[in-house]
Amino acid sequence: MTDTTRRDLIAALGVVAALPATRLVAAVTKGDAQPFSWDKLKAYAATLARQPYRAPPPPPPGVDKVDYDALNAIQYKASTTQLNSPSGGVRFFPVTHFQPTPVEIFIVEGDLARPFHYRPDLFDMPATSPLAALGAHGGLSGFRAMNASGTSDWLAFAGASYFRSSGALDQYGLSARGLAIDTGGPGPEEFPLFTRFWLGRGADGALLVDALLEGPSVVGAYRFTNRKTAAGVTQDVEISLHLRRDVARLGIAPLTSMFWYDQADRARATDWRPEIHDSDGLLMLNGRGERLWRPLSNPPGATANSFADRSPKGFGLLQRDRNHDHYQDDGVFYEKRPSLWVEPRGDWGAGAVTLVELPTSDETNDNIVAMWVPATPARAGMHYDLAYRLRWIADEPLPEGPARVVDLWRGVGGRPGQPVNAKATKLVIDFAGAALVGLGRSSGVLPDLTVTRGSADNVAAYPVVGQADRWRVMADITPAGSGVVDIRCALRKGAAPITEVCLTQIAGR
Numbered sequence: 001m002t003d004t005t006r007r008d009l010i011a012a013l014g015v016v017a018a019l020p021a022t023r024l025v026a027a028v029t030k031g032d033a034q035p036f037s038w039d040k041l042k043a044y045a046a047t048l049a050r051q052p053y054r055a056p057p058p059p060p061p062g063v064d065k066v067d068y069d070a071l072n073a074i075q076y077k078a079s080t081t082q083l084n085s086p087s088g089g090v091r092f093f094p095v096t097h098f099q100p101t102p103v104e105i106f107i108v109e110g111d112l113a114r115p116f117h118y119r120p121d122l123f124d125m126p127a128t129s130p131l132a133a134l135g136a137h138g139g140l141s142g143f144r145a146m147n148a149s150g151t152s153d154w155l156a157f158a159g160a161s162y163f164r165s166s167g168a169l170d171q172y173g174l175s176a177r178g179l180a181i182d183t184g185g186p187g188p189e190e191f192p193l194f195t196r197f198w199l200g201r202g203a204d205g206a207l208l209v210d211a212l213l214e215g216p217s218v219v220g221a222y223r224f225t226n227r228k229t230a231a232g233v234t235q236d237v238e239i240s241l242h243l244r245r246d247v248a249r250l251g252i253a254p255l256t257s258m259f260w261y262d263q264a265d266r267a268r269a270t271d272w273r274p275e276i277h278d279s280d281g282l283l284m285l286n287g288r289g290e291r292l293w294r295p296l297s298n299p300p301g302a303t304a305n306s307f308a309d310r311s312p313k314g315f316g317l318l319q320r321d322r323n324h325d326h327y328q329d330d331g332v333f334y335e336k337r338p339s340l341w342v343e344p345r346g347d348w349g350a351g352a353v354t355l356v357e358l359p360t361s362d363e364t365n366d367n368i369v370a371m372w373v374p375a376t377p378a379r380a381g382m383h384y385d386l387a388y389r390l391r392w393i394a395d396e397p398l399p400e401g402p403a404r405v406v407d408l409w410r411g412v413g414g415r416p417g418q419p420v421n422a423k424a425t426k427l428v429i430d431f432a433g434a435a436l437v438g439l440g441r442s443s444g445v446l447p448d449l450t451v452t453r454g455s456a457d458n459v460a461a462y463p464v465v466g467q468a469d470r471w472r473v474m475a476d477i478t479p480a481g482s483g484v485v486d487i488r489c490a491l492r493k494g495a496a497p498i499t500e501v502c503l504t505q506i507a508g509r
């Protein structure tokens with residue numbers, strides 16, 4: 001989840017994606033076609049779950065030499081790619097130092113699946129390339145869906161059960177995973193693998209991706225129906241999971257991102273750029289219809305926060321701040337990183353949206369995970385059939401309603417011009433939205449602020465001068481001890497909330 005290798009992979013895949021397109025030799029074997037369907041894959045996963053786990057074969061010797069520099073010298077040959085359509089086709093990644101384990105890939109036409117085999121002549125490369133030295137012992141590590149131009153991609157699957165999309169602004173950022181097992185727990189995390197993929201087209205041209213997930217604790221069948229539009233990328237996901245053994249923390253629809261620092265915590269920064277993060281907050285729409293916003297943080301130690309719910313309506317990691325001046329990065333464009341929203345299909349029952357935050361000292365580590373954890377303990381032999389939609393977007397996932405949290409700052413407590421209160425943290429939260437337009441100091445708007453394991457003083461709420469739709473809440477928060485202080489803040493008019501709820505934390509003394 002947090003090793004530098006996964007971030008290095010993202011950079012490496014970017015190198016391959018930027019390579020000029022020539023001609024990709026088709027490698028679909030015309031024979032060996034086998035009947036295939038989603039129902040057959042689900043049945044196979046159920047059968048496989050009753051068998052002992054078999055680890056994948058070891059990577060081919062020499063694959064560790066296919067590093068970043070070697071990838072720079074590799075070019076795909078031109079493709080009538082695979083699964084061509086007006087919106088683009090599919091191309092493939094070779095095994096590399098970053099992703100050394102080959103996967104099996106099949107191309108589906110109608111109800112038949114044919115294997116797509118790796119061959120060295122799928123790629124142009126120098127004779128001295130370490131990939132060339134692998135010969136026929138190389139392999140494919142994943143694939144990507146190309147844009148219509150054939151010069152860039154909008155969806156990529158590579159590594160364990162990771163996948164990602166460039167979203168509406170054509171800029172990669174956070175990732176999703178098929179499953180999270182014991183993420184953020186006291187023991188080691190397990191990374192099940194997508195070991196086989198079946199790629200085809202739906203009747204409407206959508207890219208269909210069926211995948212087999214395998215690990216010591218689980219076997220799963222996955223179906224992704226992928227569509228790209230001007231508004232972003234949507235993936236309708238169906239999963240059928242079978243547990244081989246007990247799992248302490250089973251994470252459904254996990255999202256993985258990076259948060260180093262923002263304007264609220266400049267003390268963590270050693271870089272000149274004002275902010276560095278792929279996502280800046282976790283948004284939740286719980287089963288009661290309440291909108292909750294939890295700004296992300298870079299904690300001094302590993303933390304996990306669970307937000308109990310029943311029948312969640314949605315959750316996601318968002319990049320709300322789209323102002324380039326707040327990042328000043330004209331190389332990786334953090335203001336263009338996609339937001340990713342999860343919409344459950346059907347009733348997911350009781351559980352919790354769980355947020356795991358790990359400390360990081362740079363931008364190379366993905367240190368944030370958000371996922372749904374069912375309340376019922378995950379025991380060996382259990383079976384899960386679940387469905388959800390993923391939306392990789394640039395704008396807000398929910399329609400206009402309560403005003404949103406748009407900024408948060410922290411500083412030393414006290415009043416300007418008076419001695420500081422070193423024991424208190426000044427907390428400042430700005431809300432903005434149509435629900436606040438026309439409201440003034442005499443409109444009956446009040447702060448709704450609760451603090452656990454601490455106290456709040458000098459609490460005030462008022463409209464920001466010169467901003468028609470923006471209000472500010474300020475308070476001095478004093479911890480009661482060494483524990484983390486949990487804070488819940490919103491604005492209300494009378495008894496009715498007019499903003500989403502901001503959930504944040506301050507470290508105790």
